[in-house]
Amino acid sequence: MPMEPTSIIPLAAFDIENGETTPVSDPWPAIGAAQGYRWLHLDLNDPDTRAWAKASLPEIAARALGQSETRPRCERLGDGLILNLRGVNLNPEADPEDMVSLRMWITGNAVVSARIRKIWAVDAMRQEAERGHAPSTIGQFLAALTYGLTSRIERVSLDLEEQTDDLEEALADGRRVEADRLSRLRQTVIKLRRFINPQREAIAALAGLDGWILTPEELALLRETSNRTRRIVEELDATRDRLSALQDHIEADRAHALSRNSYVLSVVAAIFLPLGFLTGLFGVNVAGMPGTATPMAFWFLTLSSLLCGIALFAIFKLSKWL
The missing domain is CATH 1.20.58 (Methane Monooxygenase Hydroxylase; Chain G, domain 1)
Known part of the structure; x- marks a missing residue:
């Protein structure tokens, strides 16, 4: 149902055809008006965004796009798809494990994404689109997006592994390990895994959408990203167990020292x-x-x-x- 345009300013608005981008100048853009597909990236901090979503999207999709708290999910809704994902928080003075949410409504010729805080993987795609290049199809867009999100998560996971290695080496060398540092590291791993595991399930569900708009090649790329996400979850589990073992060892040493004294x-x-x-x-x-x-x-x-x-x-x- 159309509504009076009060003008919103999307963070990104492009018509994409054969990998070439054309900026959308309409301040109140419609979806599904492109020859290839249209990508609209919205800022939920803009009060007009929710009104536009309510007027332009199916009711359930509009509610999903505007939720204040989300969990990674992938669900078909009619001819479209609700897809919520998470990215590590790489914003200044932010903790990476405080993951930021990306909400999406996807149809055969449109991608509507929305966020509250900046997501670097999406911003990289926006910058590339401004230079005139973008994935040729929606399937390639989703494959590139999930790959970018997963790569940044993987880097944070590897950094946590390296920090755990340092703690294990310090303990083996008889050096003092700060309990606060160990506790913070454990909390980081736990918080990160809390979102990565459902994200693995969401990407796996996306990679299993046979018979939709995704080609076999695009599904194969998504399955590869799903496998990488699964490995990240396994690495986080291993890191969590190693940190628990370190905590137990430190507590045992303290108990032994107290008993000896x-x-x-x-x-x-x-x-x-x-x-x-x-x-x-x-x-x-x-x-x-x-x-x-x-x-x-x-x-x-x-x-x-x-x-x-x-x-x-x-x-x-x-x-x-x-």
Whole structure:
């Protein structure tokens, strides 16, 4: 149902035919008006974007495009496709594991994508389109997009593996491993995997859409990306397990050190217990205390206490308590 155009400014708007791009100048662009296919990339921070989606797209697709929180998914809806994916957050002062969402509605001659925060894989495709080059078909567009998203995720995953290697080497060399660093790394891996696993399922579902607009060659490219995503999930699982093992090792070392220190303190207390009894006994101020009239009595008591301490230490050593 048409509505009054209040003019939106897409982040990207191109008609693409045989790999060549033509910018769309209409401030209120329609979908499905291109000879090849039309790509509209929208900013959900623009308040008019949701109104345009509501007027131009099927109701369910418009709601999916405007959701504040999304999860990777791939679902057919009539002749179109709802596809939600995630990309690592490479924006300045952002954490990569705080993944940004890309929402898409795809038909036989149009791709409508929307985001809240910048997605570098999509931005790279936009820059290439501005230079006049783009994937020739929608299938190639999806293959290039998923490849770009997966490549950047893979780089972050490899960086996490390298950081884990550094921690393992530090622990093997006897160097101190900061617990905060280990904890942050574990949280990063867990948060990243939380989105990558459903993304693997979404790309696998996309690669299984036989009989739609995708050619066998394009499906093969998507299956390769699906396999790469599966490997990333497996690498994240392995990294998570390695970090858990490191955490367990550090906690075991701490428990051992605490037990050893407690044991030493207990032995020291046991050695000084009889000495404390002697000093307490000879410190009482009552008549009849032996040695009070002997000048050398203090030194005899000191020597006796020292010999008593040495004897107790020797007994503990022979008993293998030390």
